[in-house]
Amino acid sequence: xxxxxxxxxxxxxxxxxxxxxxxxxxxxxxxxxxxxxxxxxxxxxxxxxxxxxxxxxxxxxxxxxxxxxxxxxxxxxxxxxxxxxxxxxxxxxxxxxxxxxxxxxxxxxxxxxxxxxxxxxxxxxxxxxxxxxxxxxxxxxxxxxxxxxxxxxxxxxxxxxxxxxxxxxxxxxxxxxxxxxxxxxxxxxxxxxxxxxxxxxxxxxxxxxxxxxxxxxxxxxx
Amino acid sequence: xxxxxxxxxxxxxxxxxxxxxxxxxxxxxxxxxxxxxxxxxxxxxxxxxxxxxxxxxxxxxxxxxxxxxxxxxxxxxxxxxxxxxxxxxxxxxxxxxxxxxxxxxxxxxxxxxxxxxxxxxxxxxxxxxxxxxxxxxxxxxxxxxxxxxxxxxxxxxxxxxxxxxxxxxxxxxxxxxxxxxxxxxxxxxxxxxxxxxxxxxxxxxxxxxxxxxxxxxxxxxxxxxxxxxxxxxxxxxxxxxxxxxxxxx
Amino acid sequence: xxxxxxxxxxxxxxxxxxxxxxxxxxxxxxxxxxxxxxxxxxxxxxxxxxxxxxxxxxxxxxxxxxxxxxxxxxxxxxxxxxxxxxxxxxxxxxxxxxxxxxxxxxxxxxxxxxxxxxxxxxxxxxxxxxxxxxxxxxxxxxxxxxxxxxxxxxxxxxxxxxxxxxxxxxxxxxxxxxxxxxxxxxxxxxxxxxxxxxxxxxxxxxxxxxxxxxxxxxxxxxxxxxxxx
Numbered sequence: 001x002x003x004x005x006x007x008x009x010x011x012x013x014x015x016x017x018x019x020x021x022x023x024x025x026x027x028x029x030x031x032x033x034x035x036x037x038x039x040x041x042x043x044x045x046x047x048x049x050x051x052x053x054x055x056x057x058x059x060x061x062x063x064x065x066x067x068x069x070x071x072x073x074x075x076x077x078x079x080x081x082x083x084x085x086x087x088x089x090x091x092x093x094x095x096x097x098x099x100x101x102x103x104x105x106x107x108x109x110x111x112x113x114x115x116x117x118x119x120x121x122x123x124x125x126x127x128x129x130x131x132x133x134x135x136x137x138x139x140x141x142x143x144x145x146x147x148x149x150x151x152x153x154x155x156x157x158x159x160x161x162x163x164x165x166x167x168x169x170x171x172x173x174x175x176x177x178x179x180x181x182x183x184x185x186x187x188x189x190x191x192x193x194x195x196x197x198x199x200x201x202x203x204x205x206x207x208x209x210x211x212x213x214x215x216x217x218x219x220x221x222x
Numbered sequence: 223x224x225x226x227x228x229x230x231x232x233x234x235x236x237x238x239x240x241x242x243x244x245x246x247x248x249x250x251x252x253x254x255x256x257x258x259x260x261x262x263x264x265x266x267x268x269x270x271x272x273x274x275x276x277x278x279x280x281x282x283x284x285x286x287x288x289x290x291x292x293x294x295x296x297x298x299x300x301x302x303x304x305x306x307x308x309x310x311x312x313x314x315x316x317x318x319x320x321x322x323x324x325x326x327x328x329x330x331x332x333x334x335x336x337x338x339x340x341x342x343x344x345x346x347x348x349x350x351x352x353x354x355x356x357x358x359x360x361x362x363x364x365x366x367x368x369x370x371x372x373x374x375x376x377x378x379x380x381x382x383x384x385x386x387x388x389x390x391x392x393x394x395x396x397x398x399x400x401x402x403x404x405x406x407x408x409x410x411x412x413x414x415x416x417x418x419x420x421x422x423x424x425x426x427x428x429x430x431x432x433x434x435x436x437x438x439x440x441x442x443x444x445x446x447x448x449x450x451x452x453x454x455x456x457x458x459x460x461x462x463x464x465x466x467x468x469x470x471x
Numbered sequence: 472x473x474x475x476x477x478x479x480x481x482x483x484x485x486x487x488x489x490x491x492x493x494x495x496x497x498x499x500x501x502x503x504x505x506x507x508x509x510x511x512x513x514x515x516x517x518x519x520x521x522x523x524x525x526x527x528x529x530x531x532x533x534x535x536x537x538x539x540x541x542x543x544x545x546x547x548x549x550x551x552x553x554x555x556x557x558x559x560x561x562x563x564x565x566x567x568x569x570x571x572x573x574x575x576x577x578x579x580x581x582x583x584x585x586x587x588x589x590x591x592x593x594x595x596x597x598x599x600x601x602x603x604x605x606x607x608x609x610x611x612x613x614x615x616x617x618x619x620x621x622x623x624x625x626x627x628x629x630x631x632x633x634x635x636x637x638x639x640x641x642x643x644x645x646x647x648x649x650x651x652x653x654x655x656x657x658x659x660x661x662x663x664x665x666x667x668x669x670x671x672x673x674x675x676x677x678x679x680x681x682x683x684x685x686x687x688x689x690x691x692x693x694x695x696x697x698x699x700x
Binding site: 004007014015079080083085090218221 | 523525548558561563572575576
């Protein structure tokens with residue numbers, strides 16, 4: 001079981017390493033979106049500090065979604081996806097491996113970049129750590145839920161726009177708890193409640209999303 | 223007893239749906255007339271909100287129906303996936319536009335109600351926000367369905383999306399509640415609580431009549447919608463050709 | 472006579488709202504080859520994909536060893552190798568890496584020598600360490616076909632396997648197929664090319680035909696199975 005997941009993760013990481021520019025595109029998109037906000041609302045330090053968590057989180061949602069369309073599309077186009085559906089392993093494990101690789105490529109870099117962006121918005125100390133922690137728990141959920149949308153829209157015209165329509169509403173709880181935790185800790189309240197709820201969402205997504213994506217893939221590949 | 227499996231085939235469901243649609247349509251019109259009369263002339267003026275509260279009689283049923291239809295839609299979608307019955311998927315997709323319409327009505331009347339009550343067309347109240355997200359879910363469902371050309375894939379994919387959505391609805395709802403209590407503006411909470419506490423019995427009855435009017439309307443409209451879907455999807459079938467010939471003659 | 476391993480019962484497949492075939496039944500036993508014939512659009516590929524479990528049939532069932540394939544997916548997939556129109560290869564990976572991924576996922580542990588032997592057999596000895604994208608169409612097809620030798624699957628489903636192959640490679644593939652069938656394997660294939668296939672117990676399936684002696688039942692697409700012996 002673990003070896004299946006590991007095999008898929010290694011495969012997708014190898015592929016990503018041979019296409020390194022794709023990884024960088026996602027990170028730079030994230031940085032650009034975050035940097036646009038001060039330009040839009042003005043450089044008022046107090047206002048920016050208050051908005052910081054929300055802005056970074058919304059940008060993370062958009063960045064992670066942007067890279068979703070390619071999650072299954074390449075494998076679908078060259079026929080490896082249908083071959084993967086016929087190996088004697090549960091398809092949900094294969095999906096889990098692919099999602100994990102997607103997170104390492106497009107979610108983890110966002111987590112690592114977030115303290116820098118937080119600094120730009122005047123966050124400090126504990127708030128920066130909290131921002132990183134929430135993104136660390138939250139971005140895997142984004143990849144997991146996003147996989148369902150990517151699988152459903154596989155091979156459709158305008159799939160990229162459609163996937164955002166399907167997936168963004170599902171991202172709302174993660175956004176609320178993620179940004180809420182940072183705000184709460186900045187206000188001196190505990191963020192334990194937020195974090196444990198996010199953990200619960202992560203567990204639920206980990207159990208249900210690969211299964212749902214596998215079902216969606218079977219529908220789409222037909 | 224009513225044999226469910228006999229009516230799970232489109233050919234035998236088509237005439238039944240026609241009769242049911244007419245029945246529910248008539249019932250809905252009658253209830254609507256009674257309900258509107260009660261809303262405007264029987265229900266007393268609210269001591270706190272004056273006449274403006276009467277919009278509740280359309281707002282609340284619309285909001286209830288919008289959520290209920292999503293649940294029913296997901297049940298049909300689940301049935302369609304489990305038993306691979308085409309009719310269930312058709313029912314799910316013909317419910318979606320009605321559900322979206324009720325969601326929209328709930329939002330619209332909510333805004334109209336909010337202006338005199340809260341002094342703003344839109345406030346980020348937990349219920350309104352959840353309703354808005356529900357509208358997004360409906361739109362996503364319909365967008366996915368219309369983006370897929372193959373009707374079989376469209377039905378199965380949108381069905382799966384409805385199931386994913388229905389698991390998420392409670393999570394979204396509670397997270398929005400949580401978010402709202404954290405960022406609460408003090409003026410918001412009073413209104414809804416106030417009206418429920420002060421609701422007289424006649425208001426409750428009016429609300430109930432209007433709810434059933436909306437419910438029957440939803441049933442009638444989605445049944446007649448499923449009839450045209452059946453004709454479209456089964457246009458090659460022998461019974462549809464016979465039906466069309468009969469109509470022409 | 473041996474027990475049939477693969478049984479197709481009253482299979483019906485649709486594309487969009489159009490029925491491709493219905494009431495299709497046949498069975499296949501170890502050591503036999505099924506050649507599926509039919510014009511374009513008659514549902515050959517859909518039939519092969521339905522047997523492989525990629526397409527959900529509208530009606531009917533597909534049984535392997537007496538049990539529906541859907542209920543024993545992993546066991547059935549272990550016995551199955553489907554090669555379709557796509558190569559099913561990652562162009563950025565080398566031939567070895569490509570084959571290794573599928574071998575790992577199939578639970579078979581293969582080493583570089585075996586992969587090299589398989590590729591050499593298909594005339595690709597020098598291509599083990601090259602990314603697939605630099606190979607020609609025919610060479611790519613051969614890398615994909617090398618899986619036939621590496622995964623010891625019993626049932627091969629080959630959709631147009633001779634496309635893009637040169638005469639020598641066609642001969643080679645025919646030899647591989649014959650050896651597999653003689654060894655008790657089963658092969659289902661389609662091809663538009665004129666190749667002399669004759670191996671084991673040969674069966675022909677004709678899809679999308681309108682037999683002259685059947686004029687009732689409207690314009691139902693039909694199928695027929697023949698066993699010349």
